[in-house]
Amino acid sequence: MVTPNPDRRSERARRAILDAALELCRTDTYAGLTMEGIAKSAGVGKQTLYRWWPSKAAILLEAIEERAANTLEFPDTGDLAADLHTQLHALVRTVTDPLFAAYTKGLIAAAQSDPTISEALLKALIRPRVQLCIDRLTKAQHAGEIRPEVDLPTVVELLYGPVYYRLLLHTAPVTTTQVNTTLNLVLTAIRP
């Protein structure tokens, strides 16, 4: 594999590819997405795809990352319960949007058989958000809103796990009701 020179890269092609990928994923399923289809629908040579991305998952990941960039924040009003409530409701909104859900589920599915995707997904989307959450929880713990012996990463998993559980296992739709109930129990568990 030659290493292409990013300076000469065509921004037009990049835009067309990312847009086409998202668009196709919306009309079809993630499984129905193909490199060939993206190229055709973006008016781009297949070589251009393979030059800059190793797989359709990588393309989609970049497209999503771009769109999700502006959601990288965690509220901090000083009231932990309120902030978690806000943030979990935002997550429900994201995850409920059929478009975004398609990408999410497609990518997580792809990550099961491709460690590269898995790592990229973690790095680009998951870990930054988890970190923000942990930062907020740490602050709360210092403020005495959380018992000092509580393991914060576990709290993150208790808050987010149930949402992904429903999302990926399809046991039930993800709802605001769910996160409210969950949040109440978790708060009960971690409060002094």
Place this chain on the structure above:
Amino acid sequence: MVTPNPDRRSERARRAILDAALELCRTDTYAGLTMEGIAKSAGVGKQTLYRWWPSKAAILLEAIEERAANTLEFPDTGDLAADLHTQLHALVRTVTDPLFAAYTKGLIAAAQSDPTISEALLKALIRPRVQLCIDRLTKAQHAGEIRPEVDLPTVVELLYGPVYYRLLLHTAPVTTTQVNTTLNLVLTAIRP
């Protein structure tokens, strides 16, 4: 779709197919599994596969279901904490077994783009086990070990969600330590 006559079904072929599917999935990845490969390695015509199963996921599901049949139980010693502990550790063991993990992750991935698989997975594997868990929790709630206003399905999600969260998002390996910590927090949340 013709509707084949199950009475004339060859048990020999069925066995060979299920075994070959599991075996191939063990040596290769779920994504590398193909109908063609299963047929070849089972010494079976492709038509025989398509006659009885709509997809490789369906084959794998049946194979797993069969193997998992004997794990359909939930301990009941009268001590809720101990029983949950036992059951969660069993889950960790299952999910940590590389073979079983491959199937699980492959199937859950497939379920993301195929509602048929999703439903079959729920029906065959998930729901029966969730129900057993809820039954045990109900008994505990009646026995006063859980506050009466606690929503039990939410408790199930709090217990299992974090495990699937790690498993599918690959944030961290699933461990007994994790479930212990999780369980302690959950018990704190639900105890009177």
Place this chain on the structure above:
Amino acid sequence: MVTPNPDRRSERARRAILDAALELCRTDTYAGLTMEGIAKSAGVGKQTLYRWWPSKAAILLEAIEERAANTLEFPDTGDLAADLHTQLHALVRTVTDPLFAAYTKGLIAAAQSDPTISEALLKALIRPRVQLCIDRLTKAQHAGEIRPEVDLPTVVELLYGPVYYRLLLHTAPVTTTQVNTTLNLVLTAIRP
């Protein structure tokens, strides 16, 4: 291969098979004819086909043989030219009938890659008719209507060859005009 007992053969099945074969060949092409299709449409098990015939060509051959049985005659009015004219026009009629043409062409095509069919075709249909023609020509030669040194099998080929030439090479439709012109030239060639 067991040798089935013809005494116990079901005449009903035989009839249904031959009729179905002809019928299918009429609605579809010879190439589109299948053992599976014949069995299904005759309401008969595939085994019954294979028990009594080695191939679809053999079935068709028997069906045609049956229908052609009553055309096994050669006119003999004492006037050779008139008799050949009559017979060639009959051939044109047969060969022009779309149904019969389909069989003929299908079988001749099949004969190209299956010596069994070729031999059966010769024995059942071609040779008997050629013989009748030669008999008639012999009589004419004795009567002095054909020069004594003329080779009669060659005459048969001169009369029939052009018809099959058009039929199988599709250079032009087989017509009565054609056979008239041909006949005139052949008569010129063989007359004293």
Place this chain on the structure above:
Amino acid sequence: MVTPNPDRRSERARRAILDAALELCRTDTYAGLTMEGIAKSAGVGKQTLYRWWPSKAAILLEAIEERAANTLEFPDTGDLAADLHTQLHALVRTVTDPLFAAYTKGLIAAAQSDPTISEALLKALIRPRVQLCIDRLTKAQHAGEIRPEVDLPTVVELLYGPVYYRLLLHTAPVTTTQVNTTLNLVLTAIRP
């Protein structure tokens, strides 16, 4: 059907395919020839076959056309009888060659159930040669070697028909003896 760009066509692949087709047809029968087999033995993807040819018959036709290109001539010594004799003997030689016979018979067989093949066969092989023959006969007719009222296309059929008759109906092997006898009779019929 997409319309591929002939400019980008790989001559290497084309050659390998035509050669493989001829070779396979030589070792096996026409009926045993498969697109899959040709692809495999030519070291070529099946798509490449289907991109440029609609069927195995079309491939074979092109291969034969190529090889037969140099035989497109008709002798003209001024002596019609001698020239026809020369040409018919050449035909016998061609048709007796087991390799060429296989193609010929296979293609003619295929033409019976595929009008596309039929037309291509006519256009590429039959009609050009028939025309040359008619040209030669026309010259002879002008030279007074053939009676003016004789229909020349009929003469062609009288000369070639018997050869194809034997070839396709397998009544007898095609021989030089046959064409000599035939030719004598035809000459008798058409001479002034």
Place this chain on the structure above:
DNA sequence: GAGTAATCGAGACGGTACGTCCCGTCTTGTT
């Protein structure tokens, strides 16, 4: 008339080839 053995209908089986889709690489001008 009952027993029994072969044929029957049906169709599942292990296979082969079909024609299509997409993969990832490559080649050929164009910008």
Place this chain on the structure above:
DNA sequence: AACAAGACGGGACGTACCGTCTCGATTACTC
């Protein structure tokens, strides 16, 4: 040099038939 275009060798797809095989249920001879 990156681009649009798309041909290439390859692998898997899901389907259609092949010819063989089992399975009761007739069915027609034998005793």
